[in-house]
Amino acid sequence: MSSSRVPATPHNVEQITRIAQDYEYNPAIALKYWLRTANSLVKEAEIYEREGHDEQAYLLLFRHAQLVLVNLVNHPNAKDEPNRQGLVAAEKQVKINIEKLEALKPRINKRYERHRQLMLDRESRKVKSAHSQNDSFQLRNQGLLPDPALSDAAQPLEAGENKELAVKIAQKEINRRATVRRESRQAAISPEEERIRRTGGMWGDWERALGRQDDISHRIQEVRLHIDGPSNGDPLPRQNLATRNANSTYKYPIVPQQRPFNAQTLTVPKSLSQEIDTHPPVRPAKEYIQPKITYEQPPLLPNKITSSAPPVPQKEKPAVAEAPSNQSDLNPSTFTFKPSAYLENGTPLRTVFLPPDLRNHFLALADSNTRRNLETCGILCGTLISNALFVSKLLIPEQESTSDTCETVNETAIFDYCDSEDLMVLGWIHTHPTQTCFMSSRDLHTHCGYQAMLPESIAIVCxxxxxxxxxxxxxxxxxxxxxxxxxxxxxxxxxxxxxxIYTDALRPGHVFEAQGLEFETVDLRPGI
Structure with missing residues (x-):
């Protein structure tokens, strides 16, 4: 096992809440997309918390509360009947998550204080032992001794150098989650209770604990959610913060009287600015531009805590970890895959691991349409493990096709299936039966809907x-x-x-084909 451990500097809750508020909100974007975004935030937070990444879980849960209680309840479409059920569910989820935020808060601040105190001690010892070459500070600084404040941090790995390990971790974790879902269903646990257990933990009769349903909003207002001002550490500079004095306390948004929920992603901090030389694939001499789909999509939301400076290219040898011989050692919380690429604005992109056999399998399913010069599309679904995204399901939705277009039908069935299987939508795949491999204007507008919900979303063109x-x-x-x-x-x-306007995500990019990564196919087309 490699000893290279470069964990991120811990943040306190005050700093995390500032980052969490740094996202773009556009009320002109349809509420249904924002609700899917909110749902995705909760799913990601749940996985990060399960893997022991408290800071990231806190950031996403806080952002979810901010989005729902401050923005979505005031959305122009909030009173429309189709959105009411979703908004009510979203607010109910916030009420569950607020208890989780309170539980995470002391753990995060304690780790931050431990780290801060360690840094102060190091500086003190550095002054006292300036002429000593063998003291423990120097040994620890050289990586020869463990850092007690950071001993619980996951080992950061380069995705491209550790694909075999990634496959083993993913297979074990995906099987474990499937077993949990299967056992829950066999035990006759309702889908709603299963969702609450998954996302909020078993809180028992939380409504009774908080008081009557009508009093929940009042109860949450009384919960002590103040955060002390910055403690002996400079808070991370952010640009889009709520207007408040730097030394003032912060309160969680107040839960209003009833409103909506159910969704998928947001936008990233704009403070990063790294220019990356990216060039779109060469387009055909006479590009066939496709019809436009009118989309009102949610912007991208940061799903990582990022520094205020552009990432610095690393020249050292990538960390390669030996795969543990014991399956019990394949704990997702033990490892974290580092970002493998960046957006043009410098925002890091989590790695997407793709089964290499998926494309050929999809082409076999699409063969009858391809021979008739009809497009076919599929949805790439998967999950988050160790800060990387793994494609584990190929979903073929009900669809209507022509030689140049492919439209999904019954979107509700797609998202209902993903919710029931605890899946994230990671992108899509479609065929060009007679055209070259490029992104038409129709494809660009379609993919915009995916990438607006998740920055790492990909489009595979066959x-x-x-x-x-x-x-x-x-x-x-x-x-x-x-x-x-x-x-x-x-x-x-x-x-x-x-x-x-678009670029390759595979060479180079944040997508890696991982030999041995398993996937399942689910065909929702009627009669198939």
């Missing part, structure tokens, strides 16, 4: 009759994502002014 026959793409950000989100052009075919 062009079996052309060379290259496939590619894995994402929108650039900037300018691609915001350009497509803001595109108001009408008509079936239209160009976009930017030349670098």
């Amino acid at each position: 062009a079996p009759s052309k060379d290259p026959s496939w590619g894995v793409f994402r929108l650039t950000d900037p300018p691609g994502l915001k350009s497509v989100l803001g595109c108001k052009q009408t008509g079936l075919f239209h160009p976009h002014a930017e030349s670098n």
Whole structure:
């Protein structure tokens, strides 16, 4: 096992809440997309907490509360009947999560204080032992002794160098989660109770503990949710903070009287600014531009705690970990996969591990359509493990196809299935039966909906009759994502002014094919 451990500097709750509030909210985006975003935040927080990443779990749960209670309840579509059930569920989830935030808060602050005190002690010893070459401070500084304040941090790994280990960790964890779901269903636990156990822990009769349903809002207002001002450590600089004095206390948003929920992602801090030389795949000489889909999509929300400076390229040898011989050692909380790529604005992207056999399997399913010159599409679903995203399901939705388009039908069935199986939507795959491998304007607008909900979302294009026959793409950000989100052009075919509106996500990028990574196929098409 590699001894290279470079854990992030701990943050206190005050710093995390500032980061959590740093996201873009646009009320012009349809509420149903924001509700899916909120749902995704809870799912990710649940996994991070289970793996012992308290800071990340706190950030996502706080952001969920902020989004729902401050923004979504005041959304222009909040009173529309189709959204009411979702909003009510979202507020109910916040009430559960507030208890979790209170439980996480002392653990996070304690770790931060331990780290801060260790740094002060180190500085003191450094002064006292300036002429000593063998004291414990120097040994620890060289990585020869463990850092007691950071001993519980996961080992950071390079995704490209540890694909075999990633597959083993994923297989064990995915099987474990499937077993838990199966046992819950066999025990006749309702889907609602299973969701509460999964996302909020078993709190017993929490409504009775908090008082009558009508008094829950009042009870939450009384919960002591103040956070002390910054303690002997500079808070992380942020740009989009709620207006307040730097030394004032902060309270969680107040739960209003009833409103909605059920969703998938947001946007990342703008403070990072690293220029990356990315070039979109070469487009065909006469690009076939497809019709525009009118989307009102949610912006991207940061799902990582990031520093205020651009990432510095690492030149040292990547950390390669030996796969533990004992399956019990494959604990997701033991490892964390480092970001393997960055958006054009410098925001880190978590690694997406992709089964190499998935593409050929999808092409076999699409063969009858391909021979009739009809497009076919599928949804890439998966889960978050050790700070990486693993594609584990290929979902074929009900769809309507032409030679140039493919539209999903009955979106509700897709998201109901993902919720029941505790899956995240990680992107999509589709065919170009006769065209080359590129992202048409229609494809760009379609993918915008995925990437707006999750920054790491990918689009796989299969062009079996052309060379290259496939590619894995994402929108650039900037300018691609915001350009497509803001595109108001009408008509079936239209160009976009930017030349670098999308780029390859596989070579180089944040996507890695991992040999041996298993996946299942679920076909929702009627009669199949």
